[in-house]
Amino acid sequence: MSRLRRFFRTPEAIAGALILALLVAMALAAPLLFPGDPQAIAGPALRPPFQDWSLPLGTDRLGRDVLAELFHGARTSLAVGLAAAAAALLIGAVVGTLAGFAGGLIDEVLMRITDAFQTVPSFLLALAFVSIVGPSLGVVVAAIALGAWTGPARVARAEVLSIRERDYVAGARVIGMHPLEIAFREVLPNALPPVLALSSVIVAAAILTEAALSFLGLGDPNRVTWGGMIAEGRTVLRTAPFLSIVPGVALVLTVLGVYLAGEGVVEGTAVRRSLS
Amino acid sequence: MTALLSIRGLRVAYRRDGVEVAALKGVSLEVDAGERLAIIGESGSGKSTLALAVAGLLPGSARIAGEIEWRLPADAGARRQPSHPRAPILGRDIGFVFQDPSSSLDPVMSIGKQIAEVARTHLGLGWRDAYARAKTLLERVRLPNPDATLRAYPHQLSGGQKQRVAIAAAIAAGPGLLIADEATSALDTIVQAEIVTLIRQLVAEDGMTLLFISHDIALAATLADRIAVLRHGELVELGETRQIIETPRHAYTSSLLDAYLGLDAAPLLDHQGARA
């Protein structure tokens, strides 16, 4: 509980948490506030926002309710962003810890694999992956994680290499702890703070990558996404800019909220050392 | 005896995790020009805080109250009246030697450059003169091969050698006051004795005032004219070394002396009776 209190100490963390809370609320409330298919026609096409209070943000080219699309889009963005980041962090942390702790041949092999994935631009990798396997939510998540896991892997490995030499790791060996237990119970949790510091960047990048994939038409076609909305608004950018601006602003605020909350997470997980 | 430094009612508190921790609770003492004063205390006594306060090295977030008054000798050829006291400049008027030479020396700068930099900054010397002075200083601190050492980097030297370099850098600009903050605590017995001998010699040669901070009262007694004993941020006893060691007036000082495990103390094995 004291961790949560530490998390909420900085104004950044509070602001970030508020924005994320709003986002989560939007995502969860979407099917309640806007039951039915958000892609169904709700009114006349290209209705500007703030005119008709049953369509507060207006309608798009086909007459779909923009607000409903925004809320449902939040679900997709949030789900993909968090899932992809979690997958990337998990894979990266495990690979990095094994490489750093085992050393030798295992370290070499794992790092060369990491190099291979890192040299390919992550967006192109995601693009290629989705194009080959086919666009669906799970595939998009995997595609993003494929490019994003290398950063956490390197950071985790660097931390582990340093922690490995510390007295308490030697102490764990001396009391007879099994190497795998040492790696994952003693070393990894202490290697996490810098890895978690990447989390906000990865979530933000994941959300943006998902938006970009959808913008290019490679997102899940059955779901509403903010990227797709921005793409849809391109053709009428001069006459109805709000169609692209609204989801664009939502994206910016989300990334900002994720970043600020991420700062709070780093504060909360870092252990305070007493300086005697 | 003119007092170089007058400390009156010094209070220092640090802010940590939102809580204020008092490190010094009203310490008053005078340091005479040319004397060697040892400040003795255990962890939490505030001895390092006192040293940092005198040097002006406390973090910005520390709360300081009380007075530190200096009576510095006027610069040769100064246009200022001596009655206008100037504030001491760290490096120029005060030399500071830290406990851990591995972290007080810049690891990516050559030894020669680090010492020359002090001479350049505070004495206005050009690089050639500054390097010449650095070489002279390396000879004074008894480092072999001064030419090679000038070009060497800290990691190539042993702990004792690094501390000699730190001392050379501290006295490079000819300060009137040398503060050694646990300068020998990270060194083994033999090197510790060598460094203490070196400090004693340099202080005598240059007529510097010495503030020697330590937890080791016996070590301080070999070097200091007077000893000040701190406990929990308060000055417990202050007096001539002989008097403190032979007839301590305060119970805490007595307990420190009794707890000292010297070569003339009775071994604990006797207390336990039979050996194996």
Add this chain to the structure above:
Amino acid sequence: MSVLTVSNLAKHYRRGGKRFAAVDDVSFEIGAAETLALAGPSGSGKSTIARVVLRLIEPDSGSVAFEGGDFLVLSGAALRARRAKLQMVFQDPLAAFNPRATVASVLDDPLRIHSIASRAERPRRIAVLLERVGLDAGLAARPIHEISGGQRQRVAIARAIATRPSLIVLDEAVSALDVSVRGQILELLLDLQRQERISYLFISHDLGVIRAIAHRVAILDAGRIVESGDARAVISDPQSAIGKALVAATPKLNRDPQ
């Protein structure tokens, strides 16, 4: 029968193309409930010997016999099981523990790993261990970084004795502690030695501490033992150059007898 017999131990390192000996043909023995101190300047090989004995690093040559059996030949699960009898206390009580640990988790680990007590029994065992080292049992829930240095070192000793070892290696175990606390920790160690019949390999550069706690001392210089014998005899009349230098360098209080 000796608890630990080290014979002709050697360990070399390469630095900048040059080979130098950190440990050079070192041999010694420690008997039951006996304390052997290793003294010497930094770089003399004391810590390297300690780490080899604990199998944290492997020697280049030589043998280590522990409780009659070849200790160097063990590996894997057999080595981990044997480690219960050979424990260590480090110099820095803060760095010796996982920063996220609590006192209870630190003491729980060895009990769990060596199946010394069932899960239900462990809290009581932990309380007993804490009391044995002079700590209040209520300290169990505290995070490690919140207790004092002296208390942490007591917890380190509690962890070391949890598995009823025959030998504990203490590497500068009191050097980082306040002067007033050192004596208490040394008294505790002597008390434990007497009651539990534990041997100590006590590494220190402080002759005063060695004189207080050790039966015998071996003085090291550049990886070799240059002098050894009864601790008080060697310290009061050292024969080797390094021994003399160490004694000369140790500060003396020279108090008038009260």
